[in-house]
Amino acid sequence: MWTEGKVIERIDWNDELFSLRIKADITPFIAGQFIKLSELREGKRVARAYSLVNPPDTDYLEVLAIKVEHGLLSPNLHQLSVGDAIDVSSSAAGFMVLDEVPEGKHLWLIGTGTGIGPYFSMLETAQAWQRFEKIALVYGVRKIKDIAYKDLIDKYQAEHPTQFQFQAMVTREDCAGALKSRIPEALANGSLEQGLGLTLSAEHSQVIMCGNPEMITDAQVILEQKGLKKNLRRKPGQVTVERYW
Ligand SMILES: Cc1cc2nc3c(=O)[nH]c(=O)nc-3n(C[C@H](O)[C@H](O)[C@H](O)COP(=O)(O)OP(=O)(O)OC[C@H]3O[C@@H](n4cnc5c(N)ncnc54)[C@H](O)[C@@H]3O)c2cc1C
Known part of the structure; x- marks a missing residue:
């Protein structure tokens, strides 16, 4: 073990x-x-x-x-x-993997804090880039100094300039290019879709959310209002989540 x-x-x-x-x-x-x-x-x-x-x-x-x-x-x-x-x-576990995500045109990867980590593992595989027309990475932090792996984010932007979109959400300070907003609010008022240039829809979007459970619960309510349902094995949907606590 x-x-x-x-x-x-x-x-x-x-x-x-x-x-x-x-x-x-x-x-x-x-x-x-x-x-x-x-x-x-x-x-x-x-x-x-x-x-x-x-x-x-x-x-x-x-x-x-x-x-x-x-x-x-x-x-x-x-x-x-x-x-x-x-x-x-001695072994890894978990169902927040791309094989569990149903077909969709656009993949939204939404993470707060350390919840961004597993997305880099996914984005380093060919599967992610082959399966989705667009990949949006949304990274929620308190301050700009809390952003990790900016080198990888820059690399994806350089290697996939039209396929990859990145949006930093920095809640506690002003920062050029970042939205000063919590993720659920930015989903509710449309500013996240605007920032990414992508529209959320049950038809085209698959969303994964990882990290702070409060963010996930609040964002799920907004996504549900937009017609996106929880993705379950027995009932496929558009929203796959992993709560860190
Ligand atoms: C599936 C899964 C994957 C996880 N992956 C990661 C990961 O990649 N990186 C990581 O740092 N943690 C991750 N966590 C959380 C991690 O397992 C621990 O809970 C965390 O490191 C705190 O452990 P602790 O014993 O120090 O605190 P504990 O004494 O267990 O205190 C837990 C409290 O710490 C806070 N907390 C827990 N995790 C975090 C966090 N990530 N960020 C901010 N506050 C937190 C919460 O308030 C929680 O109630 C993951 C949890 C799960 C369930």
Whole structure:
């Protein structure tokens, strides 16, 4: 169930937000899935889920994480340095994968904070670019310093200038090109569609939302009003979600 991983690299995006690159042998995974990271403390196991940022064909695992104040595990993960060991689940899990997303012309990838991570795994696969005419990435953060992996976002914009659209949503400061709005409000008043130059519809759109559960619940209400329904295995729809807490 657990295998020992070794931290081979870390990136500090700001004082709390960081990425860990870990060398560990786990069974093959699908882009969008998560692993568990864990520590054994006085015989008791503390384990938490972390989405993989790296695509399936890499020889390392990468997670984007935030140090949650008074959290049980994440402050310890934040202390890890290159060479340190951490237990990793020997397989990944999760259904927020493109194979579970029904056909559609436009793929909307909406994430808040660390919830953006699994989209990079998906966007590093050919499947995403082959399946959808347009891909919109919406990244909700409080401040501009909270944006991670801007290099990858720039790369997609350069490589897929008409297929890829990006919209940053920065709620706590003004920032050129970003919308100063929560995602549900921007969905409700049309400013997100306007910013991306894309229209949401049950016919053409498939939406994935990941991260803050409050954002997901509020946005789901707006999407439902626009005719987009929750995507369930037994009843396919347009909205696929993964709540981080
Ligand atoms: C499927 C899944 C995938 C996940 N992927 C990631 C990931 O890629 N990166 C990541 O950082 N976390 C991710 N999480 C959350 C992660 O599992 C932990 O809950 C988080 O690291 C906090 O753990 P903790 O023990 O430090 O805090 P706990 O003591 O467990 O405290 C939990 C509280 O921390 C807050 N919190 C939890 N996660 C976050 C977060 N990501 N951002 C802001 N506040 C948060 C909430 O208020 C929550 O109630 C994921 C969760 C799930 C269910």
